[in-house]
Amino acid sequence: MVANMTEDQLLVLVIKYLKEAKRGALQQLLEELHPYDVAQIYIGLPDKHHHKFITFLTPDQVADLIQELDSELQIEILHKLGIERSSKVMNLMDNDDLADLLNELSVDRIQEFLDVMKKEDSQHIQSLMSYPADSAGGLMTNQFVWIHADQTVRQAVEKLKTYASFSENIYYLYVINAEKKLVGVVSYRDLLIADIDVQIEELMFSRVVSVHVNDDQEDVAQTIERYDFIAVPVVDDHNKLLGIITVDDAIDVFIREANEDIERLSAVGRDIDFNTKAITASIRRLPWLVLLLFIGLLSGSIISGFEATLDQVVALIFFMPMIAGMTGNTGTQSLAVVVRGIVTADVDRATVVKLILRELRVGLIIGLTCGILISLIAYFWQDQNIYLGFVVGASLLITLVVGTLAGTMIPLMLHRFGIDPAVASGPLITTINDIFSLMIYFGIATAFLSQLTAL
């Protein structure tokens, strides 16, 4: 029956159970649903039912639910549960989700939770919080099952039965030796189709790919993507198995990284989404805008330096927005290529040299094409002034080459020196290219001033 119910029908049923205080029926219903769907029900439920709903669930169900919610709703639920039941739920959560949750709480609040926990649990949580959030340690969970190489398939299956409740999302068994070092991996499928008395050693895949606990989250996600893994084991310096990172975390990393790249290209302050308040969004966007305002004034002061030239050839102004804009555009294009390339390719010296030479050629090709085109346009638009056509065309050629190279080299240099590439934002490169282009354009125009004014 539950199998074919819509979300709305489920919601009505849940409210009915809550009103009739049918706790057992509610628990059984939720057992049939995915945690994501339970979360949708919680979000869809009128506020007045939230408290009763939470208290009707088993601690396991609350742990599953809480993992699907935003930090705001998570904290709301902890509040409704009280310290003691919250600690119980926390111990049932996946470690990586728990670490994320704890990062949202104050130190005092965390201490309150730790105080009511068993010593073993609280020590465990403290060690978990010691890893940086963007490292493998911050992503890993301890919800994995290990086995010794000399044990049999039968023993492995027995062990899995014992850990059934929390091994739900696990698809490999990790094999360790007497020193707890990782020596192999065996899939559930291998166990299923193997003879029950075969030793694990004979089944296992021994060239295990693992990540180090201090590895950056991007490298971890890349490893999972390259090998099409469902999970990757995390080890310390001595190859001891500490935890695993699952593919859903890799997906989250890829989504997060893509958002960062886009923030970078558009100079949006971090973390603005559809729900951010106007004042918060403004405060996050303003620092960049104010900086760019001052850089924009620099362009203005460059123009004012060429006032004499402008006074004599007013037509030069008409091409100014086009030249500045085009230089900015080509720079942004190159920047986008570099920013995305860095995500998937390894950036060594040879790649950098090859890329810069490639972009130099690109700059020349698009510069020549657009330069010739604009020369012709300028010539016919401005009373067949051949020198104006030359000045505008030559300027565009040079600024497009410079703009392309700037859009390539600035982010590469920042990447090389390990500076936060957020600095290499699209608008910043656009604005820098504005200044370059104005200097080149008016510089060339001034050099040919006598020819320009002669006609």
Added chain:
Amino acid sequence: MVANMTEDQLLVLVIKYLKEAKRGALQQLLEELHPYDVAQIYIGLPDKHHHKFITFLTPDQVADLIQELDSELQIEILHKLGIERSSKVMNLMDNDDLADLLNELSVDRIQEFLDVMKKEDSQHIQSLMSYPADSAGGLMTNQFVWIHADQTVRQAVEKLKTYASFSENIYYLYVINAEKKLVGVVSYRDLLIADIDVQIEELMFSRVVSVHVNDDQEDVAQTIERYDFIAVPVVDDHNKLLGIITVDDAIDVFIREANEDIERLSAVGRDIDFNTKAITASIRRLPWLVLLLFIGLLSGSIISGFEATLDQVVALIFFMPMIAGMTGNTGTQSLAVVVRGIVTADVDRATVVKLILRELRVGLIIGLTCGILISLIAYFWQDQNIYLGFVVGASLLITLVVGTLAGTMIPLMLHRFGIDPAVASGPLITTINDIFSLMIYFGIATAFLSQLTAL
């Protein structure tokens, strides 16, 4: 031994086996490696060894290898193998990878392959190619195992053993009824820990989440991400099971979508990476640049329309790049927020209204802040001309509000009308905002011309 060898050591060993013509040893070595590592070896191998390497592998190993390579290298391998052996390899490939490969080949070439295949296989491949590449049908593979609800765990395990060779990357068993309709799903873990004579019906999870064969790839990826799935089943109108889509494909979709968003923001033509040739990259980038060149000239002609105003107050030019640049920057920021928001949120009418009102407020806040700031700067920089300060400040306020709204509404409108949002690229919005800002700025300046020139 293989377990701890570096990539270079492996390469040396492979070359040794090739030189000594130890075919069996090579096949055994590769069996111990992940397909990704085999691909790295193939790429690292000097060209002269490629042909021998390919012919030494089992068809299964070639199929695994080919799935890890770029289309260019894939086609090279098919060429080395010849039509007949290629068709054999093709039949061993995952369907989704095979469909991708076939998309790279000419119709004539595909027909050659189909001609030498068994009728059943060629029909299968033809039906596969009938789905659009960006739909669920284009992503799905038929490498899944199904079972009837009234069969037992024992029968399921027997079936898995039969299909062992190709069920390697499968973690669920799909349950169908007599009409081949999808009625449930059961995990390997459930099979492992269940009693051997239990009926599948008792184990299975019956609220199966599935996607429709015509669903867009983004929706499929979102479903996998939301539910933390390893795979999602694909069904037709009648809920008949057609295939599955695995999480690694979802990751590829997320990466591809992020790249598209960035191409959109930066007006890079599609598919430019570190390896694209300069001439190809230029041809892909040029159409946008030429379009933007003409739009840039529009700005120029607007300025030329205000020549009289400019002649009288030259100082107006100094603030022109700043005003145009700032309007473009704020528009790009808003665009980035919308483009990323569309990926994760549902865009209904209420969201759109809320978002536009929010961005209006954002525009006002940043407009007032930057406007007041620039009024003061203009006043002190340009000989304490209070009217110039007013004109520049008021213009910036208005252009920032307009720019913010343009950056929000243009992509939302395109999204609503189902137009390819690639049109709403960052540089396009920047250029449109350029034109808006110049008209507003010079319009206000002209209105206050008598005051500006009075001082």
